[in-house]
């Protein structure tokens with residue numbers, strides 16, 4: 001094919017989440033011809049927003065805290081500057097106590113024995129720190145001390161990542177877990193909170209339409225084909241087959257599909273690659289959305305982390321606090337995340353009653369509240385798990401996929417801890433790599 005034919009040919013993008021749409025947006029700007037294939041009957045993937053009666057819920061808590069100036073500009077233009085800028089308010093719930101986030105800096109008010117043990121262990125760990133942690137548990141012991149790690153972090157880790165901290169690597173931590181200084185730990189144990197330490201100190205959220213309002217910035221022309229679940233990819237004959245019975249040829253492929261799914265769609269994949277792809281771990285999440293007939297007396301928090309195993313969920317947020325347009329006047333809303341995996345199944349398949357019971361136990365839902373709407377949505381791919389074998393398995397899968405010529409992007413196509421901004425940039429980067437090949 002000459003260059004001109006390449007440019008006219010149909011590039012196929014798999015998945016219409018942020019990464020696939022961003023790739024399409026860029027191809028559109030570059031005047032390439034392409035098709036996007038999406039299995040759902042809506043665009044946005046994890047960045048989609050859904051209506052439940054008159055309530056608006058995202059697919060899990062979604063706020064934009066990007067530090068990238070180009071993405072900030074892009075997203076604010078997408079919603080014509082109609083966004084709300086929030087100062088993050090984040091709480092922790094531990095054994096009936098409400099603790100500001102990050103808890104390691106705000107122990108004031110906890111039982112004296114707990115504070116004493118946290119401080120002594122922290123000081124001992126600080127004196128012995130060698131920066132040689134082989135896993136997340138060791139990192140926590142070094143940076144936070146034994147008692148705080150065991151009472152707080154390990155419990156949350158199990159509930160959120162579904163594994164013990166010793167089964168996780170350290171390459172995802174970055175700014176996500178705050179290693180406090182001795183002054184911060186001691187000050188926070190002696191005085192009520194006065195300072196902010198969260199890496200996510202402020203965030204933006206669209207005024208209208210939920211998080212999905214940001215999707216308006218991604219112009220992909222008329223290229224999106226909804227209800228097109230790819231069920232097989234023939235690399236040799238460059239042919240896609242869909243669950244709806246249709247088939248389509250392509251010249252080049254960009255995939256934002258989860259890597260284990262992508263590998264299953266390909267023919268003649270070596271056994272070693274199949275095994276590695278099967279061993280890539282990801283958590284799933286049950287999202288329970290509730291609309292309630294009360295607009296006052298909610299906790300002072302956009303979101304809250306829960307540590308105790310008796311409470312079924314690890315995190316909740318309040319969509320009505322992100323934008324008042326997310327719930328009708330006089331009401332409030334909660335969305336709860338309960339993570340699960342093969343290693344840690346859901347306590348019950350139907351989680352709504354259990355969630356309401358646990359929220360009532362914490363005092364967040366009151367006995368007299370009326371639940372106006374309730375819904376459970378199970379999301380298969382939630383958080384890529386950084387277990388100790390991830391890097392090795394990922395390298396095997398990537399080496400093979402590089403030979404096929406398929407460009408990958410997105411949270412599950414790159415198999416990374418991508419936030420929305422990373423996913424958009426990864427879609428753009430996939431197009432850059434492809435366009436170099438097509439030159």
Ligand SMILES: Cc1cc2nc3c(=O)[nH]c(=O)nc-3n(C[C@H](O)[C@H](O)[C@H](O)COP(=O)(O)OP(=O)(O)OC[C@H]3O[C@@H](n4cnc5c(N)ncnc54)[C@H](O)[C@@H]3O)c2cc1C
Nearest residue numbers: 015017018019039045046060062063229230410411419420
């Ligand atoms: C619970 C949760 C909370 C989050 N909160 C935040 C936050 O507050 N801020 C933030 O910046 N980021 C957040 N993220 C991350 C953010 O959601 C992702 O980075 C981003 O939305 C991923 O986009 P993507 O396009 O890479 O993947 P996806 O959105 O998963 O898109 C992949 C698409 O491929 C489609 N697909 C799958 N299989 C097939 C097939 N066989 N054929 C055709 N189509 C297929 C899917 O339907 C989907 O639409 C959160 C993620 C989760 C899970």
